[in-house]
Amino acid sequence: MPAPTGAQHLVDALTALGTEVVFGLPGVHNLPLWEALADTDIRLVGVRHEQTAGYAADGYARATGKLGVALVTTGPGAANTLAAVGEAMASAAPVLIIATDIPSTLRRPGVVRGVLHETSDQQAMFAPVTKAGFTVTSADQVAATLHRAARLALQPQSGPVYLGIPTDFLSERTPARRPPRSHARPSEIPDLSEAEAQLAAADRPLIWAGGGALRAEAGEAIGKLAERLAAPVLTTFGARGLLSVDHPCLAPNPVHAPEVGALWDEADVVLAIGTDFDGLMTQNWLMPKPKKLIAINVDPDDAAKNYQPDITLVGDARVLVEALKVEERSGIAALVGRLAKVSARVRQRIKEEEPQAADLLSTLDEVLPADAVVVADMCVAGYWIGGFHRVRAPRKLAYPMGWGTLGYGFPAALGAAAAGGGRAICVTGDGGFLFGCGDLHTLAQEQLPVTTIVVDDGGYGMLRYDQDRAGLPRRGVDWDSPDFVGLARSFGVHADRVSGFGRAFRRLLGEFVESDEPNVLVVRAKMAPPLNTSPRWYRKESP
Structure with a gap:
């Protein structure tokens, strides 16, 4: 029995990853992938523009939390996805762009020869809008490289990753290298005592939850913590839906309404979870820095790039929020009444404006x-x-x-x-x-x-x-x-x-x-x- 082709290695790797849907556009360089996918249970949704393939993969990723996969062809086909990939990067959507490249046999280092769809460095086009990029260098590396790229796309903070494959590798028959094993490290819980003390001592605590909190599935833990603290919860655009609409601590959106922004202004301790305080949410950082800011984030640099936290807790949002020990306090009834009034004012503002x-x-x-x-x-x-x-x-x-x-x-x-x-x-x-x-x-x-x-x-x-x-x-x-x-x-x-x-x-x-x-x-x-x-x-x- 002949060895599998590179295209078969790729679809086998996608299957092993649990891929259910791929969005793509056929091109002369990637047709072997369409043939190989036909023999799998993966649904291949053919679209009419490569940008659609990228956006559709993003929409799939946001709706599921799973890897969104876009399959496109070489040169202009790959370039057509860049706007979609940039949006995925800015919104931390785990998207994998699989693009073919010109045959390895026709490329000469440092020379653009004029091969159909040739780009001097296709992977480099994606560098500003991806977490990382990979280009397969031999047919037997296809599966292993795809596993590596997919794992990186899903790893917090998630985001898009580029995978380029010279088209001749798709038809080349070769035994596959064994995919690399994933070595998940147990999450270490940092010392929480100082953060717990500041939250316990706060007169007007507030929780600001971002997209990282949603992606970590931290909603239930945040909701319970908010009730113990009697603290309002403000959610960013990326965290909408984190708490149920009837949760007693959920503040109405958005913080751009003065009635809601007042909750931020009055807070003496803010617990920021999975957020980088981007310009759109903070009105280009015109929101004043809180008196005390505690940040939970997988990346300490991300947590501190806009407002400097007084305490930074590095790790998974759900794990760390669940680990915070704060005694239940009074004030939940007063908070519910306050938020109801804020919500009524916001809705009345909409009707009037x-x-x-x-x-x-x-x-x-x-x-x-x-x-x-x-x-x-x-x-x-x-x-x-x-x-x-x-x-x-x-x-x-x-x-x-x-x-x-x-x-x-x-x-x-x-x-x-x-x-x-x-x-x-x-x-x-x-x-x-x-x-x-x-x-x-x-x-x-x-x-x-x-x-x-x-x-x-x-x-x-x-x-x-x-x-x-x-x-x-x-x-x-x-x-x-x-x-x-x-x-x-x-x-x-x-x-x-x-x-x-x-x-x-x-x-x-x-x-x-x-x-x-x-x-x-x-x-x-x-x-x-x-x-x-x-x-x-x-x-x-x-x-």
Whole structure:
């Protein structure tokens, strides 16, 4: 019996890792992989653009916590994923980009010969937007290198990793090297006594939970600690859904609302879990540093790069939070009352500032299935979702506020839906949807359970707001939108349209999310941006 090919080694390694779905685009250099995958139980979702493959892998990773895999071809095919990989890096999504490269037999060191799709250093293109990159140097290393790359992508802090394979290795037959063993080290618990003492002595403790807390599955432990401390919990965009919406200590989002920001300002001890205090959450660090800051993080440098902690506890968020010993204190009833008032003020603010946003948010709260995954794009409606939507559970919101890539929503929703954990609800603008609308074909082909809400305001609504606010003429932000309903139907996807987010929207969305098929709902509406967008931040630089 002949030895397996490099392509067979790769798919065997993916199978051994428990891979269920791969997103990809065929190219002349990677066709052996498509052939090898056909003999496995791995679902290969063919997309219409490599950027979609990257975003879909990201959406799958965020919805599951598992490795998202994108399979693309050489040169421009690999380069087309870079925007998606950058978003995955900024949001710590574990994505593996598997890209072929030109045949090893045709490459000469230091010379670009003009081979089809040749790049002088394909791996180097990915260096700024990945945790690491690997290029296979012989066919017998394919499986071992893939295992190494996948392990690194999933290792906290998770993130994207690049794996390049010269195309001739895919057809070469060779015995495989044994994959490297994973040597998991037991997590050591640092001395917690000083942190425990500061939390016990705090008059107004507060917990700030970031994406690292969610990825560590620390929600239950954080919820119990918050109740013992009678401390409000503020969650970042990446940690939305960490606590249930009815948890007594969960503060309403976002911290960009002055009523919520006051909770931070009043705190005398802040316990920061799995966060780096990025500019988007802190209004570019205009939030004052707390009087006392305790940080829990897998990376001490990450914990200290924006606000210097007084105490840094390095390790797994769930393990360390569970290990903190703090006596139960009084004050939970008063906290619940305070948070209820804050929530009421925030909701009233929304109704007064943008009634259409209030209608959108209340409809999503009422009609979405319990297991729905909401995927928002970089658009005005998406900003309202990212800031104010009541997220019911971990991994039920994907929001591209790491790198902030327009066009994320629709392709990421394909990946979230392919994960099989519930219907994906994509909220996107007309501009972002046009980035990847060709993948309506993928939606129809795969019959993925996605409801896409396209908010059509006839242009780039956020940029239009910026120009109007600055007193500038509108340039490049307005257009006559295409017939999105006709476009979707031309691909065989059911679609309909409404004006605004009133009763007709509520009725149709309720019908669409109960369907077993993909569908598109186009909403003609214009909305003002919310407080969590930078032009509306309430904290200002001193004059």
